[in-house]
Amino acid sequence: MKRRMKATITYDGTNFSGYQVQPEKRTVQEELQKVLTVMHKNEIVQVTASGRTDAKVHATGQVIHFDTTLSIPLDRYAQALNVQLPRDIRIVQIEEVSNDFHARFSVHGKRYRYIWSCEAVQSPFRRFYATPSNGVKPNVMAMQEAAQYILGTHDFSCFCAANTSVKDKVRTVAKLDFEWHGEELHMTIEGNGFLYNMVRIIAGTLWEVGIGKRQADELASIIASMNRGNAGKTAPPHGLYLESVFYND
Amino acid sequence: MKRRMKATITYDGTNFSGYQVQPEKRTVQEELQKVLTVMHKNEIVQVTASGRTDAKVHATGQVIHFDTTLSIPLDRYAQALNVQLPRDIRIVQIEEVSNDFHARFSVHGKRYRYIWSCEAVQSPFRRFYATPSNGVKPNVMAMQEAAQYILGTHDFSCFCAANTSVKDKVRTVAKLDFEWHGEELHMTIEGNGFLYNMVRIIAGTLWEVGIGKRQADELASIIASMNRGNAGKTAPPHGLYLESVFYND
Numbered sequence: 001m002k003r004r005m006k007a008t009i010t011y012d013g014t015n016f017s018g019y020q021v022q023p024e025k026r027t028v029q030e031e032l033q034k035v036l037t038v039m040h041k042n043e044i045v046q047v048t049a050s051g052r053t054d055a056k057v058h059a060t061g062q063v064i065h066f067d068t069t070l071s072i073p074l075d076r077y078a079q080a081l082n083v084q085l086p087r088d089i090r091i092v093q094i095e096e097v098s099n100d101f102h103a104r105f106s107v108h109g110k111r112y113r114y115i116w117s118c119e120a121v122q123s124p125f126r127r128f129y130a131t132p133s134n135g136v137k138p139n140v141m142a143m144q145e146a147a148q149y150i151l152g153t154h155d156f157s158c159f160c161a162a163n164t165s166v167k168d169k170v171r172t173v174a175k176l177d178f179e180w181h182g183e184e185l186h187m188t189i190e191g192n193g194f195l196y197n198m199v200r201i202i203a204g205t206l207w208e209v210g211i212g213k214r215q216a217d218e219l220a221s222i223i224a225s226m227n228r229g230n231a232g233k234t235a236p237p238h239g240l241y242l243e244s245v246f247y248n249d
Numbered sequence: 250m251k252r253r254m255k256a257t258i259t260y261d262g263t264n265f266s267g268y269q270v271q272p273e274k275r276t277v278q279e280e281l282q283k284v285l286t287v288m289h290k291n292e293i294v295q296v297t298a299s300g301r302t303d304a305k306v307h308a309t310g311q312v313i314h315f316d317t318t319l320s321i322p323l324d325r326y327a328q329a330l331n332v333q334l335p336r337d338i339r340i341v342q343i344e345e346v347s348n349d350f351h352a353r354f355s356v357h358g359k360r361y362r363y364i365w366s367c368e369a370v371q372s373p374f375r376r377f378y379a380t381p382s383n384g385v386k387p388n389v390m391a392m393q394e395a396a397q398y399i400l401g402t403h404d405f406s407c408f409c410a411a412n413t414s415v416k417d418k419v420r421t422v423a424k425l426d427f428e429w430h431g432e433e434l435h436m437t438i439e440g441n442g443f444l445y446n447m448v449r450i451i452a453g454t455l456w457e458v459g460i461g462k463r464q465a466d467e468l469a470s471i472i473a474s475m476n477r478g479n480a481g482k483t484a485p486p487h488g489l490y491l492e493s494v495f496y497n498d
Binding site (some may be wrong): 012125 | 260327
């Protein structure tokens, strides 16, 4: 009998060409499917995630689903996977869900985190995990002020990478906060959905406000323009973490 | 004119075959000397550290010295090195010292840190930076009790890797403390000097006390035996950090 499994996973994106399978590349999806397929005696197991993440982007709370025919008890399933998975992917939690649960189509919202390290000399231990500011301390008040323009429901074409096929670019950003953790600045953003590169373009644009390259109130006209060219640079991938995916449980 | 420079450096040991130059291997010393030699127009610059660290061992406060003929002002010297060094080595601080300062011979003491991650599933972000306990929570009280036997001045032959040429194995351990940082257990140890693998063998032995494999008071007979075979396993290198080197300033 097939059981549908929902798993919360975490991965260090450094050595992956992103989440989604691509020929000749090391991806998170491929590593998961490889292990599951071996466990299922070469019956191919397809894994579906809440969405893809780009190369070098991390996840602390990505969600996937897959169907299993194995009778491994639930409380041992995560460990059975973890012993076979590479150390840069870990199953945090696994549960059995009804067959109509879908890791992507059932999503109600997501939370991402973006981290900048603002010490004068970036710790070598943070080089893959936070974007260095090379000692620049941004004006977080200005970034918070600019963030107010992003909150709410808007057509976010200005924050969407040009190469996308999505037509409806209206999304709702419910929270957008900044917090210092020592000398690292964390931005967290929650919304009902995010366009391709949206979090990284928002991070890059707000950073430009923080370092005085733009004024906070420019955000109003940037959003209204619906033009990617008016927003800031796409922030580097290695500062980004997919932190939570929300479902109606 | 030659100036002697003392630098505090930090490195992520993951991708190094240790500190000391070895043929055909990537080492911290080699990377430092390569950059300094290029900066000195191919005049070979020798770098001397407080001591070597093994493959995969990290440093947050290693100290080196070298002699320079360059007239780069002191406040720009660290940056001049950092822009050329690989991102897994950073110069934290640099100062000019008298010619009789020697990074190794002038050492008065060192502090190391050893980290175990004790969560049920080790975060992928910690896989190169802490030793996983696979969910085991050690008895830290017992480890602290065992640590009391190590404090003070002893012949530490029992905690010295067999393949060493050092004759005098008497050292003084001045501090040995445990502290939880979330679900990670940190051991810090300070002393006037450490034998080859001494910190890792102490960590491995105290861990065995923590998980009930040994009694705390066994430490007395282990030390008295002066026999490496009676101590515990050498703890893995990637949990170890050289944190500070002390000099008489």
